[in-house]
Amino acid sequence: MRLQPYFHSVTLDTDSCKGCTICIKRCPTEAIRVRHGKARILEIRCIDCGECIRTCPNHAKRAIADDFSLLDKYAYTVALPAPSFFGQFSGHDVTVGKILQALLALGFTSVYEVAEAAEHVSLATQRYVNNSIIRPLISSSCPAIVRLIQVRFPDLIDHLIPIQAPVDIAARFAKEMIMRKYGLRREEIGAFFITPCPAKVTAVKQPIGLESSWVDGAIPIADAYARVLRILPRLEDTPSLQQASAIGIHWGRASGEKYAIGADKTVAVDGIQAVIDVLSEIEIGKFHDIDFIECQACRGGCVGGPLTVQNPFLARVNMESLTQELPDKMSPEIVHEFEQRYSTGAYDLESDIEPRPILKLDDDFTKAIEKMELLEKTLDSLPGLDCGSCGSPSCQALAEDIVQGLATEGDCVFVLRDGVQSLAEELLDLARRVPGSISNEAETSPGGSLQESMDEPEIGEQEGSGT
Amino acid sequence: MTARGTGALMSVTYEIVAGDFVRAGEAASKLKRVLQQLGLDPTIIRRAAIATYEAEMNIVIHSYGGHISVDITCDSIEILCEDSGPGIPDIEKALQEGYSTASEDVREMGFGAGMGLPNIRRSADDFSIESRIGQGTRLQVRILHRAGE
Incomplete structure (x- = not known):
């Protein structure tokens, strides 16, 4: 295993990157994430193929070379x-x-x-x-x-x-x-x-x-x-x-x-x-x-x-x-x-080509199984649209990132929207609850008051049709 | 196939649709990704992918549909393939290399070379097959891995 950091010719020009997520979908090894509005290249995954250089509309991906x-x-x-x-x-x-x-x-x-x-x-x-x-x-x-x-x-x-x-x-x-x-x-x-x-x-x-x-x-x-x-x-x-x-x-x-x-x-x-x-x-x-x-x-x-x-x-x-x-x-x-x-072996490679698997969830098999279960569960909760808005290339990749602690479910705009919606409903529900001490209807239960408020639009319609 | 004392740590099931050549191979590639994520040895993954792919193709080509269920235990990958369909009249023959009952149409598509079952058997550490004429076929493959040791 190579211990020194990887050298990559393909690099990101942070100033030019608009965080648009176009590159993340084209990367063949899913090596790019957009976080905090900027692309980030995951070094162990990048193979320097240059697909992102070709794809980036803002020319934020560059090849470092010699002159x-x-x-x-x-x-x-x-x-x-x-x-x-x-x-x-x-x-x-x-x-x-x-x-x-x-x-x-x-x-x-x-x-x-x-x-x-x-x-x-x-x-x-x-x-x-x-x-x-x-x-x-x-x-x-x-x-x-x-x-x-x-x-x-x-x-x-x-x-x-x-x-x-x-x-x-x-x-x-x-x-x-x-x-x-x-x-x-x-x-x-x-x-x-x-x-x-x-x-x-x-x-x-x-x-x-x-x-x-x-x-x-x-x-x-x-x-x-x-x-x-x-x-x-x-x-x-x-x-x-x-x-x-x-x-x-x-x-x-x-x-x-x-x-x-x-x-x-x-x-x-x-x-x-x-x-x-x-x-x-x-x-x-x-x-x-x-x-x-x-x-x-x-x-x-x-x-x-x-x-x-x-x-x-x-x-x-x-x-x-x-x-x-x-x-x-x-x-x-x-x-x-x-x-x-x-005959002198002049053309042979000098050493073996080593595998560098990137998908492995954990070095420990039991932990990998646990993460796999969590991954499946997480993936079920995601919309499956692969929109890339979260900054990961697909829902599958986001689920993997979540399991590896690199992202949270809230990074998914759909999960976030659902969360905000149920929070808003709960707030509304709470707001409509009238404490017994100030309620003037003796028999009104909190559920009843919600029912009453949901009927309101109908009253409005009746009024409208009368004019 | 003898049952081992270890239960499945994880299970996945893939439904296979008869005659659907467009989606054929999806089960094998999905399973491959799962096994890669679990960090199993690449040669083990390859054997599991080949066995699953060939079994998947058999269901697509010969059956009325079926499913492939995979159990991953601490020391093995257990692949169970069940289909409803005409069944295999002569299993011994079907296990010979080059023997195929695939139709001309299917062969023209590059499938049905008669290597399916032999390839599955070659990839497996344990292999068993039962078939009932007019009902279907049940294929069990076990591939041992050492990841859980």
């Missing part, structure tokens, strides 16, 4: 552009070589395409799929999905392919090469991922299955985009910089990974809700005859990431035209390099 100033700290820097980065640019004269050249012009000493590492990962995945009897195997390349499985589908951890993500491979291979070539030490080289999403930023700061990341910083695609766009028209094409084939570049969009793996029965799922549906079905035994499942938290794949600029559908078209002039097969050099590295 270009970090480059100054290193003697030698290497840019690691995500495959989805290329999809941001359009135009007849745009080439992969030019975009890579632009990154050098921005101050990076060298570039290493994450797409190239994605080709290595594709080959390693093919081997793993062939050697494993577990079905279906699930890609671990999307860090938001890996964390989703840790918190909501811990029984599927065995299905995750224990191979490092392309960016981690890219950073290590690039640094090792630079260290060999220039005699530099690891810490003298800064490797910067040009990232489409906050989940990758978190993965760099707090890696899963790795002792430490070889990536030193994650710069949003949106930040690099503006700088590249400005200088792109002035640059010459530099085809020698470009190493990856179309296969690696297409990892940046939905189905690209599936295509690169090329196993018999493969499925590609994009959009976190669609992924949740598929994972739920895998849990009850479906998809058992599928070899490999690509799962992407963002719709459209990485080009749909919250830190990208271009519409994901346009980005996909851009990628298609950019890759037309590229080979559609991995280079023999990459395949050769893979064979040499594979």
